[in-house]
Amino acid sequence: MPSVGLDLGGTNIYAVVLDGEEVVGSTKRSTPADGDVDALVAELRKAAKKAAEDADLSLGDLEAIGVGAPGIVADGTIDGGPNVRGVRERFPLATVLGEAAGVPVSVVNDVTAAAIGEHRLGAAQGAANSLTVFVGTGVGGGLVLDGQPYEGGHGGAGEFGHMIVRQGGAMCGCGRRGCVEAYAGRRGLEMAAERANAGGRSTRLFEIAEDKGKDRVTSGVVRAALAEDDELVTALLGEAAEALAAGIATAVNLLDLDVVVLGGGLADKLGEPFRADIERVMAPLLFLQPPEVRLVRAALGDAGGAIGAAVVGRERA
Ligand SMILES: [Zn+2]
The missing domain is CATH 3.30.420.40 (ATPase, nucleotide binding domain)
Incomplete structure (x- = not known):
């Protein structure tokens, strides 16, 4: 089953749908700038949904969602780092987004996500x-x-x-x-x-x-x-x-x-x-x-x- 990956940046949320080793859909949306955590979760859900639609899928077709977030990520919680406004204390993103999307969600640091991407499918394979x-x-x-x-x-x-x-x-x-x-x-x-x-x-x-x-x-x-x-x-x-x-x-x-x-x-x-x-x-x-x-x-x-x-x-x- 395909999964969605969300890269949460200070300016944009970039989303891809990965099926096996193929990227079959993607979308890019603006990161909410008003500092509202609920708006951030809603936008992440929407990014996942739009990317899925780009691959002729719906959220219900997804096996999982993964999020790469800046800052310190521990047990599915984020602090947002200096680049994501509105996250003032540790926020349980995996749980809250998982409930909103109805799909299991895992969260890792954004560069750790990139490291796994390069390891599984890029320059560090093997x-x-x-x-x-x-x-x-x-x-x-x-x-x-x-x-x-x-x-x-x-x-x-x-x-x-x-x-x-x-x-x-x-x-x-x-x-x-x-x-x-x-x-x-x-x-x-x-x-x-x-x-x-x-x-x-x-x-x-x-x-x-x-x-x-x-x-x-x-x-x-x-x-x-x-x-x-x-x-x-x-x-x-x-x-x-x-x-x-x-x-x-x-x-x-x-x-x-x-x-x-x-x-x-x-x-x-x-x-x-x-x-x-x-x-x-x-x-x-x-x-x-x-x-x-x-x-x-x-x-x-x-x-x-x-x-x-x-x-x-x-x-x-
Ligand atoms: Zn330093």
Whole structure:
């Protein structure tokens, strides 16, 4: 029986219908911005229903629904993370959405969902142990150990973006210093560029953003600046690659991972040269020599989180 996967983001809810290994339907809806939890549940139910209809199905035809949600997910409850408004205390999403939809619902962290998607149907197929790293606005991670998602005892595992690679280093959005995300996340990169620019270092980054009509430095703007050999952006992306390499090598040294999958908006835009940079810096930091780990690019793109959520839904139903 088909299952639906819902990727709950700060801006959009992306839904897919997975039948076997095939995506047979999908839809995209806006995440309610009014901060009402009931509205959020109603919109998630509607996204599942619309995706099912796209596959000529109804909710009653589904085996399960899986949800990938930002923040800490534990026992089907979410805290919403910083990106989903209205969730102020732990909210039992699996139970409430399950009752609303009449279908069994499982909830996992969004990057853990993407990690399962890549493991079952994407770039980490066949690996016993994998880490998926998503480099976008922030930096997220998801672990698959012995073929199963590893969420830790309290849902806090896989927070790759908050691995500390420089004690007392750059300020991170989480309030701590020296996290991978402070160097490699798009937001951290933008802030570092603003500071350097205010301190007198020239860069075309902000002009390029303006030319493209963007009010922030998007991943596409970063790529365009890099293509112009912008000195500051080249240096900052070098620091980003170093932070990612240190974090990934540390995770591999701890867990002897087979595959590390690199994805997310910024990493996808920067493509193969960025992956190769990280691999080059990472290789000498690995304890096992010659290295046994493969660093590969994500295969499922934007749909990975929703596909993985659908997989988790049916595997836990
Ligand atoms: Zn942090």
